[in-house]
Every structure is written in structure tokens, then in C-alpha cells.
Amino acid sequence: MRKRNLQIGSGLSAGLARISALFIAGCVAGTLAAELVTPGAQLREHLLSPASSGFFGNLLSESKYALIALALGCSTIGVAGIPALAAARGFFLCFSMAGIVRVFGGAGIPYALVSVMPRALLTIPFLFLLSERAFRASARLIRASGGARSETGALRGSVPIVLANAAALLISAAIQTLFHPGIAEYFSGKII
Numbered sequence: 001m002r003k004r005n006l007q008i009g010s011g012l013s014a015g016l017a018r019i020s021a022l023f024i025a026g027c028v029a030g031t032l033a034a035e036l037v038t039p040g041a042q043l044r045e046h047l048l049s050p051a052s053s054g055f056f057g058n059l060l061s062e063s064k065y066a067l068i069a070l071a072l073g074c075s076t077i078g079v080a081g082i083p084a085l086a087a088a089r090g091f092f093l094c095f096s097m098a099g100i101v102r103v104f105g106g107a108g109i110p111y112a113l114v115s116v117m118p119r120a121l122l123t124i125p126f127l128f129l130l131s132e133r134a135f136r137a138s139a140r141l142i143r144a145s146g147g148a149r150s151e152t153g154a155l156r157g158s159v160p161i162v163l164a165n166a167a168a169l170l171i172s173a174a175i176q177t178l179f180h181p182g183i184a185e186y187f188s189g190k191i192i
Contacts, residue, residue: 015082015135019128022083026090033091034098043103059173062119065089065127066165073134076142082135089127093120111187115180119172126165133158 037043053061068085072078093116100112137158 015132015139016128018083019086019131019135022087023090023128026087026092027094029087030091030094030096031098034095034102037099037102039103047100047103055173055177058176059169062123062169062172062176066123066130066169069127069131069134070162073137074141076138076145078134078138079142082131082138086128086131089124093124111183114187115183119175122168122172122175123165126161126168129161130158130165133161 065085065088069082072081072085075081097112097116100116101108104111
């Protein structure tokens with residue numbers, strides 16, 4: 001029987017595998033960390049207060065992960081930084097949702113799903129695609145700095161992904177601005 005070397009391929013599968021694995025690890029860590037949240041009246045009020053940062057504040061809040069991924073893709077630290085960024089995104093997503101459920105109990109599940117998930121389902125797939133491209137660009141920079149011949153334009157072909165990501169972020173910020181205050185008001189009557 002011949003022994004085979006198991007290697008993760010290069011390109012889409014290698015970067016996406018690392019990013020996905022650390023995103024899932026961040027999700028697990030965020031869920032476990034939410035157990036440390038101590039429910040209290042002040043925290044309940046904070047979670048149910050409508051967002052007042054406006055459209056551009058929400059857009060900046062929604063865009064931070066994509067902007068960081070793009071910046072890391074233009075540097076050699078992106079190979080380590082982009083998977084760590086995915087872990088942070090997974091941590092904060094699941095910490096938010098599990099924290100809401102921890103504070104409000106079973107009644108918090110619908111609130112967590114309605115207030116957090118639509119935006120996450122809209123933005124995270126595009127963040128994964130953008131992060132994978134940025135990961136590959138960073139890996140190419142490392143190969144190029146080591147003297148290896150690398151193709152130019154490491155982020156070439158990423159314009160459709162960046163534009164789709166930007167559209168998802170705009171829609172997500174609009175959802176946050178238009179609907180979150182009403183959602184918080186609706187659930188504040190149901191949960192408290």
C-alpha cells in the first residue's frame with residue numbers, strides 16, 4: 001500500500017478552509033464566553049435600546065471587517081491576520097446572539113434571530129469571499145518577497161466580489177437603520 005501525503009490544496013480551498021475553520025472556532029468561543037455574561041436590568045435595557053448611530057454609523061460598523069480584510073490582503077501579515085479576523089467575526093456574532101439568549105432566556109431567541117441574523121446572513125458570505133481573495137493576495141506577497149516569481153495584480157478579478165460586498169454592506173446598514181429600532185421596540189414589550 002502506497003503512502004500518500006495529505007495536503008490542503010492552494011487557492012480557494014486552502015484559504016477558505018483556514019478562514020472557515022477559525023470562523024467556526026470563533027463561533028464556539030463566542031457562544032461559550034456568553035455564559036460569563038451576568039444578566040441584569042441595565043444590560044437588558046441596553047440590548048433592547050434602538051440603535052441611534054444613523055445610516056453612516058451603521059455602515060461603518062458593518063464595513064469594519066471587510067475593510068480590515070482588504071487592508072490585510074495588501075500586506076504579508078494577512079496570511080495570519082485574515083483567519084484571525086474571521087475568528088473575531090465568528091466570536092462577536094455568536095457572543096451577541098448567545099448573550100441575548102443568556103439575558104432573556106428562551107424569549108430572547110426570536111429577538112436574537114430577527115435582530116442579528118438577517119444582516120449576518122447577508123454580509124458574512126461576501127466577507128468570506130473577500131477574505132479568501134485577500135488571503136491569496138497576502139500569500140502571493142509573501143512568495144514575491146521571498147524571491148519567487150508571482151503574478152502581478154494579486155487582487156485582480158476581485159472587483160465583482162468587492163462590489164457585491166459593498167452592496168451587501170449598504171443593504172445591511174439600511175436594514176439596521178430602518179428596521180432595528182422597530183424590532184427592539186416590538187420585542188421590548190414582549191420580553192420585559
